[in-house]
Amino acid sequence: MDLEPNKKFVVPIGPQHPALKEPGHFEFAVDGEIVTGATVRLGFVHRGIEKSAESRTYVQNLYLMERVCGICSHVHGTAFTIGVEHLAGVTVPPRANAIRVLVAELERIHSHMLWLGVAAHEGGFDTLFMYSWRDREKVMDILEEISGNRVHYSANVIGGVKFDISEEQRGKILSSLDFLEERTRHYLKVVNEDETFLGRTVGVGIMTREQAESLGAVGPTARASGVERDIRVDAPYAGYEQFPVRMITDTRGDLHARFVVRIEELFEAYRVIREILDHMPEGELTARVPRRIPAGETISRVEAPRGELLYYIKSNGTDMPERVKVRTPSLCNWGSITSVAVGHKLADMPMLLVGIDPCFSCNDRTITIKSAGVDLGWTWEDLRQHGIEAYR
Amino acid sequence: MDTIQELERVETLLKPYAGEMRRGEANRVDVPLEVGQLKAAVKALVDARWGYLGAIAGVDQPAPVEQGGPAANGHTEVIYIFFQGAAAAALRVLVPYEGGSVPTICDLIPSATLYERELIELFGVTVTDTPTTEKLVLPDDWPDGVYPLRKSFTGFDGQQV
Numbered sequence: 001m002d003l004e005p006n007k008k009f010v011v012p013i014g015p016q017h018p019a020l021k022e023p024g025h026f027e028f029a030v031d032g033e034i035v036t037g038a039t040v041r042l043g044f045v046h047r048g049i050e051k052s053a054e055s056r057t058y059v060q061n062l063y064l065m066e067r068v069c070g071i072c073s074h075v076h077g078t079a080f081t082i083g084v085e086h087l088a089g090v091t092v093p094p095r096a097n098a099i100r101v102l103v104a105e106l107e108r109i110h111s112h113m114l115w116l117g118v119a120a121h122e123g124g125f126d127t128l129f130m131y132s133w134r135d136r137e138k139v140m141d142i143l144e145e146i147s148g149n150r151v152h153y154s155a156n157v158i159g160g161v162k163f164d165i166s167e168e169q170r171g172k173i174l175s176s177l178d179f180l181e182e183r184t185r186h187y188l189k190v191v192n193e194d195e196t197f198l199g200r201t202v203g204v205g206i207m208t209r210e211q212a213e214s215l216g217a218v219g220p221t222a223r224a225s226g227v228e229r230d231i232r233v234d235a236p237y238a239g240y241e242q243f244p245v246r247m248i249t250d251t252r253g254d255l256h257a258r259f260v261v262r263i264e265e266l267f268e269a270y271r272v273i274r275e276i277l278d279h280m281p282e283g284e285l286t287a288r289v290p291r292r293i294p295a296g297e298t299i300s301r302v303e304a305p306r307g308e309l310l311y312y313i314k315s316n317g318t319d320m321p322e323r324v325k326v327r328t329p330s331l332c333n334w335g336s337i338t339s340v341a342v343g344h345k346l347a348d349m350p351m352l353l354v355g356i357d358p359c360f361s362c363n364d365r366t367i368t369i370k371s372a373g374v375d376l377g378w379t380w381e382d383l384r385q386h387g388i389e390a391y392r
Numbered sequence: 393m394d395t396i397q398e399l400e401r402v403e404t405l406l407k408p409y410a411g412e413m414r415r416g417e418a419n420r421v422d423v424p425l426e427v428g429q430l431k432a433a434v435k436a437l438v439d440a441r442w443g444y445l446g447a448i449a450g451v452d453q454p455a456p457v458e459q460g461g462p463a464a465n466g467h468t469e470v471i472y473i474f475f476q477g478a479a480a481a482a483l484r485v486l487v488p489y490e491g492g493s494v495p496t497i498c499d500l501i502p503s504a505t506l507y508e509r510e511l512i513e514l515f516g517v518t519v520t521d522t523p524t525t526e527k528l529v530l531p532d533d534w535p536d537g538v539y540p541l542r543k544s545f546t547g548f549d550g551q552q553v
Contacts, residue, residue, distance in 0.1 A: 043529030216503025235478030327447035
């Protein structure tokens with residue numbers, strides 16, 4: 001070991017699950033226990049989705065985009081379809097818009113509860129982790145009930161949505177929400193009152209409003225630093241005009257504030273879902289969309305559970321896009337980690353990392369697996385044939 | 393309503409630097425810029441606190457085949473997208489494959505570094521004075537000079553993309 005006094009000691013963390021079971025590599029320079037610098041290397045699960053999009057039709061791309069992320073698949077589909085519909089000049093029926101918002105808010109509930117569990121686990125609070133994941137099953141059941149799937153609910157089609165909400169499903173959703181709301185009140189109490197939890201979160205990883213803005217933080221991470229920015233409010237899309245949400249912010253900017261903001265957003269999600277179920281517009285579920293999309297460009301933005309999600313779509317008048325650029329929220333939030341980490345104890349790093357609710361599939365989008373010269377990657381045709389055989 | 397006012401404000405702010413601005417969508421103004429004016433234009437937005445940088449998108453524009461020119465004559469269009477509420481401003485510069493570059497904007501907007509690294513890695517755009525040019529998303533053994541988001545890249549050894 002080099003013992004020269006002025007050399008930095010670098011602690012590599014990752015690429016195997018630095019804080020959660022996904023790959024990212026960090027190097028923290030430390031002076032004793034205190035972090036003095038941090039760098040990030042991503043791309044371990046980069047899949048080249050933007051490139052793939054250029055050789056697929058818009059309909060195929062919808063399925064591809066839903067697979068950018070397994071946690072927030074619906075918002076990716078929504079951002080993409082909204083952009084394509086805009087280019088095609090199609091107006092989506094109000095009922096479809098309401099269902100899009102309904103599913104988006106259910107997704108937010110499942111995502112925030114997933115995060116709460118992971119964050120509690122990183123804080124050494126496994127009881128809260130187990131409880132929040134047990135309760136999260138309720139919302140997964142709702143999603144399965146209405147879409148047939150727990151994870152890739154695939155609610156969107158270009159021009160509308162695939163499924164309706166029946167009267168029976170409405171009842172089930174409402175009763176599950178009552179249960180979830182009561183549980184969420186309990187979590188809020190725990191997060192605000194438990195001594196050990198407060199010890200690990202209050203005053204830790206403070207990011208001021210100015211820092212959040214200059215580092216480009218988004219979503220609950222930014223809102224917990226007092227940045228008033230929420231696409232659902234700033235530029236309402238789908239059904240958010242008819243069913244507005246209240247923006248939740250906190251000015252403290254520490255880890256505790258990030259917990260409180262996300263938990264408060266859960267209550268807001270419950271309220272909006274009830275609102276939608278009580279005032280569901282009648283009508284069709286889909287509008288007709290041409291196969292070829294007129295040439296043009298559009299930028300569509302939605303508020304994913306982790307923050308602003310942006311799609312830039314350029315059409316060249318064919319049935320395949322010229323370019324699709326996806327800017328996911330986690331990418332923006334990494335910048336905040338590498339700066340905020342400085343001055344904190346190494347032991348706080350997992351909590352800090354998880355504080356932004358990082359999602360690796362968010363920022364890593366082809367992976368080709370090669371083993372001893374044998375290419376294990378599948379071509380599009382292989383996949384297509386497999387799909388046909390498997391579901392015959 | 394607000395959106396229209398914000399668009400008018402950004403048009404006034406950028407008028408000294410831009411070529412002919414155009415409303416690309418009801419909520420978006422497209423601002424074509426010479427590379428030399430980019431930095432001044434970004435500074436004008438930052439100083440006036442107009443919005444925030446949403447993303448930097450690269451769009452490959454290879455030389456049209458029918459013109460018969462060499463492939464090297466292609467361009468990358470670099471689009472700096474800013475948002476203020478629902479209003480969007482897209483600052484657009486054209487960077488030739490050969491000899492072209494854009495200046496970094498990280499000194500004005502530190503969070504731009506990730507987008508600039510993407511541009512360098514995936515499109516082969518030279519970004520001068522950018523704080524770090526290390527790989528961000530591609531594997532360590534990715535060959536030099538291969539830029540996957542250029543249209544000319546269609547995979548290795550006949551593998552489909």
